[in-house]
Amino acid sequence: MKTYTNTGNKDTRSGFGAGLTELGKTNGNVVALCADLTGSLKMDEFKANHPERFFQVGIAEANMIGIAAGMTIGGKIPFTGTFANFSTGRVYDQIRQSVAYSDKNVKICASHAGVTLGEDGATHQILEDIGLMKMLPGMTVINTCDYNQTKAATLAIAKHHGPVYLRFGRPKVPNFTPENGEFKIGKAxxxxxxxxxxxxxxxxxxxxxxxxxxxxxxxxxxxxxxxxxxxxxxxxxxxxxxxxxxxxxxxxxxxxxxxxxxxxxxxxxxxxxxxxxxxxxxxxxxxxxxxxxxxxxxxxxxxxxxxxxxxxxxxxx
Amino acid sequence: MPNIQQLEDLTTQVRRDILRMVHKVNSGHPGGSLGCAEFFVTLYQDIMETNEGFDMDGKGEDLFFLSNGHISPVYYSVLARSGYFPVDELNTFRLIDSRLQGHPTTHEGLPGVRIASGSLGQGMSVAIGAAEAKKLNNDNHIVYSLHGDGELQEGQNWEAIMYAAARKVDNLISIIDLNGQQIDGSTDNVLPMGSIKNKFEAFGWTVIEIEEGNNVEAIIKGMAEAKTLTGKGKPVCVLLKTVMGNGVDFMMHTHAWHGKAPNDEQLEIGLAQNAETLGDY
Known part of the structure; x- marks a missing residue:
């Protein structure tokens, strides 16, 4: 049986942060928006490198989704960052109308999904977000397994035109997929x-x-x-x-x-x-x-x- | 650029379009549409700088976002009569397989529309995003958005209003259709909002008022002033005082025609009050 080696526990959200940092350098149209969780989403480096392309919207997720939808008009590729609960359930109608129905090229990047968010408890542990997002026509739904795959997925969705929900998590977990591996959306x-x-x-x-x-x-x-x-x-x-x-x-x-x-x-x-x-x-x-x-x-x-x-x-x- | 008489003639024709569109399908929202007819005509014919044809990204031109999407009849009529799509297509409003959905959408690819709206309270955030993109693109054009006054009861607006001032989104002019009416009655009865002017100012916006929001000349003058206030570090709010149902006497000053179509007889009365100036579709 083929076996896999854990090269060291790492959090998937840091994979997202690393991917975003790379996109900042390679794609001038990528912009990042965050609702007061920059550190949790590992967006600090992008913010430091490209302050003009980083938009802190405060604790206002509905506004963040709408601004992201508007930024696509003019060719930007917005990546929004907050917890999975506030990325989906809180803003379902904004995503439905302004992003999915309007076919806007917004990447909704959601950390702290599921129970592994841990001690904060059920208010923050969304277990319904995949269902909410997959029901939206035209929405691509991705849930990555480790640091390397999350980084690869972050890079891949920037090249994909259309709305994407990218789901990842908080805890450090085994990192075992290939470094800099190719990520093919929709391919198991x-x-x-x-x-x-x-x-x-x-x-x-x-x-x-x-x-x-x-x-x-x-x-x-x-x-x-x-x-x-x-x-x-x-x-x-x-x-x-x-x-x-x-x-x-x-x-x-x-x-x-x-x-x-x-x-x-x-x-x-x-x-x-x-x-x-x-x-x-x-x-x-x-x-x-x-x-x-x-x-x-x-x-x-x-x-x-x-x-x-x-x-x-x-x-x- | 059209003169005042031409703008007024077009407005009259747009009113006929609105009445005929909602009458044909016995549904739609004539009240707010009629109240904003002068504004839309002036916006598209006089105020905005737009390019030929339609490009979703809208680089190098002014942009408009309709947040209160239910007044789609006036939007569609003015878009068609401004050349975005054939005027005959107004015949398909709210019909199956039409690009003219009950509420505006990009989904069917209707030229002129850049975002879906209908679920209220989302348009200002979108307009802010488009305005921020213009700044990133060094595009020195203005983004306009229109909102109902009742629509301001949606909380997302206040997130957007706070953001726009904090981030100095000064290439944005948001117009509030101050007609004082919403579905269940007057805004003062349904949910009194106090002074909208004071609220916007308290949030850090520059506010101007157009007292005669159904007067083409007053709109041109007020919007010209609004334009001069852009680029000064603050977003600009225009409080446009309109009469719901304007131009059709039995529809004026009431919320009753917010979302109700006229019957055959009422249509004839309404059309008789608005002469066919440019030819019906």
Whole structure:
């Protein structure tokens, strides 16, 4: 089984910051807007390098989204930065009308998604944002798994014309994808070849899926792990190719099972290749305060939870 | 540039367009549209510097954003009669497969429209963004936006009003259609807003008032003054006092025609009060 090495824990938001810094140097049309969370979003370096292209809007996310939409008129490529909760639920109608319906080239960059935001608790831990964003016509939805992939995605979305929701997180997590790897929007990445079960994971759950695959390998179960960084447009073919081989699937995400990656995968299977599926996701609940590891454990979002789901789905084959 | 008589003739024709558009589909918003007819005609025919044709980025020209998108009939009529698309297309207002949606949108590619509006309170933020982009592009043109007075009850406006002053967005002129009416009644009855002038000034804007917002000459004079106030470190607000339903006697001074179309008889009365000056579509 192909194995992956953690080159050192790093936060995905720093990958975004590094990508933005690079874009600042290479693309003069890139502008950045922030709603009083510059440090949290790792936008300080872009701000220092290009103060004329950095727009601090204060604690006013609705205004930020509208200004970003307006800046595209004149050829700018705005990247907005705030927490995932304030990037989506708080400003849904602004995104819907001024960005998505108006087809504006705005990149909504959202940190601190999911329960791994930790101690701040449920007011800040959005678990519904993927669903909210993927329902908007024309919106591309990306959830990256580590530092390197987040940096690569940040660079890639600047070249893609159209609205994008880029979701990443707060904690330091294993960094294992290639440095300066190519990021193809909408193209799933097969991490391990397997024949017994498919595990498709997104965001922080991708590393957990690899850990689960290792444990399964030791028990003689061959798991195919697929990193779905783009939830919309979904790489239907990669999912169907894998499930045609394995006959069952586990989806894993730091999000409510309602509206998330799992539901998108279930739609593909139901239409083209019905097969048993288990969901590793939060179960229609809010989060709470705690450390990221405690919360991942309590809400069933780690490699142990994936192993349990694999055991269940194998019995349903 | 057209003279005052030509602008007034066009306004009369625009009123006919508005009445006929909403009558045909028995829906739409004639009241606010009629109240702003003089303003739109003057804006597009006299005030704004625009390039030939339509380019979404609008570099090297003035831009306009309509925030209170429900007054689409006046917007569409004036865009068509300013050459952005064929006047005949006004026939398709609110019909299936039309570019003239109930509320304006870029989605169907209608020339002249740069943002969707309808859900209220979003247009000033967009206008600020476009104004900031102009500054980045060293484009010395002005961004105009229009808002209803009732629309100011939406909180996002006040985020935008605070930002524009703080960041010295002085290439922006935001016009408030001060007709004192909204769907449920007069603004004073629905939710009294106090002095809008004082509020804008307290936020750091320069405010001018156009007392006769349905008088073409007064609008030209007031907007010319507004232009001279740009580039001085402050955003400019124009309080345009209009009469909802202006030019059709039974629609004036009431909120009743905010979102209601005239019937056949009412249409005839309204058209009789506004002569066909430039030819109906």
């Amino acid at each position: 990445v097969k991490l391990t070849e397997g024949s017994d079960v498919t595990i498709v994971a997104t965001g922080h759950l991708v590393w957990e899926a690899l850990e689960a695959a290792k444990a399964l390998h030791e028990k003689g179960i061959s798991a195919e792990v697929i990193n779905i960084h783009t939830i919309k447009p979904l790489d239907d073919q990669a999912i169907l190719d894998s499930v045609s081989k394995t006959g069952c699937i586990v989806t894993a995400e730091e999000h409510n099972y309602l509206g998330g990656l799992g539901e998108s995968v279930a739609r593909v299977l139901a239409q083209h290749h019905p097969a048993p599926q288990e969901f590793v996701a939060t179960n229609d609940t809010f989060g709470e305060s705690g450390t990221p590891a405690q919360l991942m454990e309590k809400y069933g979002l780690n490699s142990d939870a994936i192993l349990k789901a694999v055991n269940t789905v194998l019995k349903r084959k």
